[in-house]
Amino acid sequence: MDRKVLNHHASTILVKCDETNEFLFGKYDSGYPGRNKHWIGRIKLLGGNYFCGKNEDYSPKETILREIEEEFSGKGALEGMATSQQHFFANPSEIKIIKEALLDMDSFLDYFLHQPGLKPIEYAIQSVYKSYISKKVMNIIKENINKKRSLTNEGNLAVHTLEELISGNPLTHGITGLIIGHSERITLPHCFQDSFTFAPIGKPRNNYLMYADDFLYIDHSKK
Numbered sequence: 568m569d570r571k572v573l574n575h576h577a578s579t580i581l582v583k584c585d586e587t588n589e590f591l592f593g594k595y596d597s598g599y600p601g602r603n604k605h606w607i608g609r610i611k612l613l614g615g616n617y618f619c620g621k622n623e624d625y626s627p628k629e630t631i632l633r634e635i636e637e638e639f640s641g642k643g644a645l646e647g648m649a650t651s652q653q654h655f656f657a658n659p660s661e662i663k664i665i666k667e668a669l670l671d672m673d674s675f676l677d678y679f680l681h682q683p684g685l686k687p688i689e690y691a692i693q694s695v696y697k698s699y700i701s702k703k704v705m706n707i708i709k710e711n712i713n714k715k716r717s718l719t720n721e722g723n724l725a726v727h728t729l730e731e732l733i734s735g736n737p738l739t740h741g742i743t744g745l746i747i748g749h750s751e752r753i754t755l756p757h758c759f760q761d762s763f764t765f766a767p768i769g770k771p772r773n774n775y776l777m778y779a780d781d782f783l784y785i786d787h788s789k790k
Contacts (some may be wrong), residue, residue, distance in 0.1 A: 572783045577693040578630035579614030587703040596721040609740035616697040620788030626774040629696035638719045639666035657716040668704045672696040681764040
């Protein structure tokens with residue numbers, strides 16, 4: 568069996584409050600760099616990418632834990648991260664409450680992703696974890712959003728109901744809509760054609776080496 572070559576491996580967290588039927592997302596702000604300006608204003612799952620040879624994470628779980636620790640440090644935007652925001656941070660004790668709630672997560676699913684027609688050909692995996700937060704924690708988040716106080720070092724946070732997501736307001740970034748749709752067993756608006764591969768391939772594995780039987784990672788150490 569030919570192993571697919573992965574450009575990157577994303578590790579993300581789907582955050583939901585069952586008591587309010589609301590989800591927590593990251594949201595691209597106007598300072599987002601590069602050619603993907605059309606992402607500004609779209610919502611996404613919290614998390615980040617693992618690039619082989621560039622990041623030292625041992626596992627997808629370690630990647631998402633690192634991302635949450637960094638983003639919810641409350642110490643200001645990390646050097647080198649582009650953002651146009653002027654940060655007025657929330658109370659550090661509230662940031663800590665939120666971070667600890669998010670770090671209490673369970674494995675959900677890995678998704679194999681491929682968009683035909685891209686040059687060069689790219690394959691990717693997105694590992695997804697779930698965190699169920701209380702109404703109390705969600706209210707802390709919403710209160711700080713309403714007061715325009717930053718809880719993260721980069722970008723913004725947003726809270727939306729399932730009904731809002733179904734309506735397409737706001738739009739989701741990348742496969743966020745597909746993941747939530749699969750989790751909630753509904754169809755959400757997304758930007759992909761039917762030829763796009765979005766396939767669950769089991770639970771996130773315990774470390775990146777365990778993917779070696781099925782996939783190869785591009786070496787990003789010299790990029």
